[in-house]
Amino acid sequence: MADGFSTAAFYTVAMMVVSYLICGIPFGKILTRVMTHKDIQAEGSGNIGTTNALRVAGPKVAALTLAFDLLKGMVCVMFFRDVVVAGNSWAPDVSTDVMVALVALAALYGHIFTPYLKFHGGKGIATGVGILFGFAWPLALIHLAIFIVLVAITRYVSVGSIVTAAVVPLTVHIMFPALNPIALAIWALLGWTVVWAHRGNIARLRAGTESKLSFGSKKEA
Template identity: 35%
Template sequence: MITLLLLLIAYLLGSIPSGLWIGKLFFHKNLRDFGSGNTGTTNTFRILGKKAGSVVFAVDLLKGTLATLLPAMLGLHTFSPALFGLFAVLGHTFSIFDHFHGGKAVATTAGLILGYNPVFVLFLLVIFAITLYLFSMVSLSSVIAAIVAAISVLIMPAFHVIFGSYDWLFTIIILFLVGFIVIRHRENLARIHAKSENIVSFGRNLTHQKHNI
């Protein structure tokens, strides 16, 4: 019963639509009506600015982290803590407070990984930053970091790099979330192919996309 209750709490925690609520409360804007229509970090940066985007990123990240840490905080060790982080990600992407809409799962998945293995999330952050510098696209950087995460959880534990051993439930969850993240970015990938994806104002833009954020 306690496990089911914590999973519900994790889902509700993840369901907090920080971008949507901040936009409505402080900017009188519904993010669904602007830009990509997404309520996640990138669209918040684009529509509401750096401060709001930073707050939304922090909240969405911490939702995944707190949910992942919930069982340890209560002394529950029945399942991998990643399971609780997964429910937060599902809440983030299918929010009960936003008609089961939400973000693209990147920030909250990063929060899950932060709660599970902080060193691993730092490694993925380096991958994200390098990709962002080379290609100037948050979307592509997110997808590349996700794919690297999938490969890493399959290989690294075998060599005791970052991970001491395999946690197969964590591995399965990460593989699922990586596939989910890629699918959620399919429109971005199509725009990248068409050379029309939004780019940030720094970096090399090696694929010569046309649109600036």
């Protein structure tokens, strides 16, 4: 039992570190610099995510930023779930649900607290959706649909982002009612960390000063 738990802990911690470092790669900043010679952190909202990339560098850079941020989260979680976890026989005391959830959390934290930019990263929506695709694609599609509908109705990217992140523990519980409670708590932490990353947007929404989605605006919705 102890040996099995130690092995699981080793694999999990190792993949958490790898996922943190991979998902910390600031593709928005890199792509904006390479393709437009601009510093995304010095313009618009200063955020390195897709929305500010759209404002600062245009739709092509924004689309690439979205794709890379989504893929890095998806690949890390999918590799751990389908190769590492599925490819080993684990002791009965090992919860693979918790292992996967921890790696997912590390991937998200890599993006939001990237070590390459003094721990100032993005807000986690694209990478978060990628993580959900790596974990369970139907769950990701549900959250993507929630996001798209809310943005279409309100024209606030932040509203779609905050709501879809806030309901992560609810949707995970509905889709996986037998999930280990510790794993569910980790998924809740993942979703609510994204909400926390939008605290500035929440303050602006309450004050009525949040900008709506507009291709011409330099502010981040």
